[in-house]
Amino acid sequence: MSGEDAPAQQQNAEEQKNQETKKPAEEPKAETKPDSPPDSAATEAAATPAAEKAPEEETFTYRSLVLTGYGGYDKVKLQVKKGKPALKAGEVMVRVKVCGLNFADLLARQGLYDRLPSPPVTPGMECSGIIEAVGEEVTDRKVGDRVLVLNRCGLWQEVVVVPTTHTFIMPAAMSFEEAAALPVNYITAYMMLFDFGHLRPNQSVLIHMAAGGVGIAATQMCRTVADVTVFGTASASKHEVITEGGVTHAIDYRTKDYVEEVRKISPKGLDIVLDPLGGSDTHKGYNLLKPMGKLISYGAANMLSGQKKNLIAVAKTWYHQFSVHSLSLIQGNRSVCGFHLGYLDTETELIAQAMDTILGLYCRGKVKPRIDSTFHLEQVGDAMRKMQERNNIGKIILTTEPMKEEEKKEEAKKEEKKDDKKKDDKKKDDKKKEEKKDGKKEEKKEEKKEEKKEEKKEEKKEEKKEEKKEEKKEEKKEEKKEEKKEEVKKAEN
Numbered sequence: 001m002s003g004e005d006a007p008a009q010q011q012n013a014e015e016q017k018n019q020e021t022k023k024p025a026e027e028p029k030a031e032t033k034p035d036s037p038p039d040s041a042a043t044e045a046a047a048t049p050a051a052e053k054a055p056e057e058e059t060f061t062y063r064s065l066v067l068t069g070y071g072g073y074d075k076v077k078l079q080v081k082k083g084k085p086a087l088k089a090g091e092v093m094v095r096v097k098v099c100g101l102n103f104a105d106l107l108a109r110q111g112l113y114d115r116l117p118s119p120p121v122t123p124g125m126e127c128s129g130i131i132e133a134v135g136e137e138v139t140d141r142k143v144g145d146r147v148l149v150l151n152r153c154g155l156w157q158e159v160v161v162v163p164t165t166h167t168f169i170m171p172a173a174m175s176f177e178e179a180a181a182l183p184v185n186y187i188t189a190y191m192m193l194f195d196f197g198h199l200r201p202n203q204s205v206l207i208h209m210a211a212g213g214v215g216i217a218a219t220q221m222c223r224t225v226a227d228v229t230v231f232g233t234a235s236a237s238k239h240e241v242i243t244e245g246g247v248t249h250a251i252d253y254r255t256k257d258y259v260e261e262v263r264k265i266s267p268k269g270l271d272i273v274l275d276p277l278g279g280s281d282t283h284k285g286y287n288l289l290k291p292m293g294k295l296i297s298y299g300a301a302n303m304l305s306g307q308k309k310n311l312i313a314v315a316k317t318w319y320h321q322f323s324v325h326s327l328s329l330i331q332g333n334r335s336v337c338g339f340h341l342g343y344l345d346t347e348t349e350l351i352a353q354a355m356d357t358i359l360g361l362y363c364r365g366k367v368k369p370r371i372d373s374t375f376h377l378e379q380v381g382d383a384m385r386k387m388q389e390r391n392n393i394g395k396i397i398l399t400t401e402p403m404k405e406e407e408k409k410e411e412a413k414k415e416e417k418k419d420d421k422k423k424d425d426k427k428k429d430d431k432k433k434e435e436k437k438d439g440k441k442e443e444k445k446e447e448k449k450e451e452k453k454e455e456k457k458e459e460k461k462e463e464k465k466e467e468k469k470e471e472k473k474e475e476k477k478e479e480k481k482e483e484k485k486e487e488v489k490k491a492e493n
């Protein structure tokens with residue numbers, strides 16, 4: 001079993017264990033209220049007489065975010081898990097303070113990320129916290145160590161058990177927020193630019209999603225090398241921040257063709273293109289490379305459109321998937337690389353080396369995660385919405401600190417307002433539909449009126465025609481009478 005499988009398997013193991021150890025007579029004491037926080041469980045246990053005390057393994061509870069099925073934001077639910085996770089040799093138990101949200105978590109929620117086991121499962125690839133227990137054979141970590149953690153999944157909960165090789169000691173000056181924001185974004189940026197890209201002075205790099213977590217990390221990494229020109233695509237409202245952060249040429253990909261913009265400034269093209277978008281953008285990136293240029297493909301963000309899986313966006317991205325003939329690579333003097341941190345989960349030495357360098361850069365003030373916003377575990381849906389609606393500049397993080405009562409009330413009010421707004425919107429829609437219907441009814445009435453008017457006009461015309469015919473007939477009769485009278489007169493004469 002790889003260490004990365006531990007949380008999911010541990011979850012199943014716990015559930016199994018809970019069922020096995022449940023004794024009917026002891027049940028009421030061992031059970032904690034489903035929604036009670038760990039503290040209240042501890043208080044309950046303390047109040048129980050020593051002889052009847054249930055073992056800590058059973059009274060232990062912790063809150064955990066669980067992806068309950070694929071779909072919208074409401075599919076990730078906050079649950080309370082019971083039972084102390086078992087600790088094996090080489091593992092440590094961490095009391096989690098802060099977790100990082102990644103774009104992959106959005107894809108995973110829609111069933112588009114294959115490194116997350118199927119639901120129900122706890123997502124989360126990175127977090128920070130304090131070591132609470134160490135397993136046998138662990139010599140390089142101790143209880144109380146502040147660590148950042150990188151794992152394939154399972155870290156969005158208050159307590160995690162991971163192999164010690166997946167933890168890294170936090171520098172003294174680093175906050176838990178920064179520590180949770182660092183592993184995925186900075187290892188990805190570092191390995192792409194330096195292991196694959198061999199970034200050197202005076203080179204040029206295109207960074208898409210430049211205002212996002214990886215984008216900002218990559219820009220900071222570029223700044224550690226002299227005279228690197230950074231082209232960064234992002235929504236216009238984010239340009240000021242990314243330019244201050246080191247992007248040389250910010251491009252609003254929403255209103256401009258970024259290929260044209262790059263060519264205007266750098267007609268020969270670029271040395272490195274980092275491509276997190278996939279589909280037709282990979283082709284564009286490849287065509288933007290200079291001789292000896294490198295395209296590093298590392299994502300398919302174009303697949304994500306809307307809260308639920310959008311089959312058209314997925315199909316379009318797959319249809320435009322980039323492929324290249326080795327001959328054109330040779331003739332073009334170009335290189336194409338693929339990077340996926342999720343598939344490097346057993347390469348602990350490689351990751352440890354990268355992390356060591358990154359933490360060194362942090363300590364020398366060369367890199368520093370930019371936190372966009374912090375949400376409580378209870379607000380994970382809002383956190384995901386913020387990223388998906390493209391409203392973040394930097395990293396979105398989740399704190400395990402429980403929401404205060406006032407905040408909960410505020411949150412409930414917000415939810416109520418959201419519900420009211422939904423209801424209002426529905427009412428407005430219904431009203432519009434009714435108005436349309438009424439409008440159509442009125443139109444039909446008017447049409448009928450017009451039709452009747454026309455009919456009457458036609459009838460009148462017909463009547464007039466008949467009248468005229470009659471008049472003519474009468475005239476002719478009169479004429480004939482006159483003629484006869486004339487003839488009689490003539491005959492008498």
Ligand SMILES: NC(=O)c1ccc[n+]([C@@H]2O[C@H](COP(=O)([O-])OP(=O)(O)OC[C@H]3O[C@@H](n4cnc5c(N)ncnc54)[C@H](OP(=O)(O)O)[C@@H]3O)[C@@H](O)[C@H]2O)c1
Pocket residue numbers: 101102103104184185188209210211212213214215233234235238276277298299300301302303304305339340341342387388389390391392393394
């Ligand atoms: N292969 C790997 O190992 C690896 C590791 C980490 C991340 N990644 C990839 O790197 C990319 C960035 O990840 P991240 O975690 O740092 O996220 P992020 O950049 O913070 O993602 C959110 C931002 O991306 C931009 N964006 C572009 N297309 C989008 C879309 N379809 N939906 C929503 N936002 C979109 C938006 O900024 P604008 O307003 O500026 O468009 C948005 O604010 C993702 O493609 C991710 O899958 C890959």
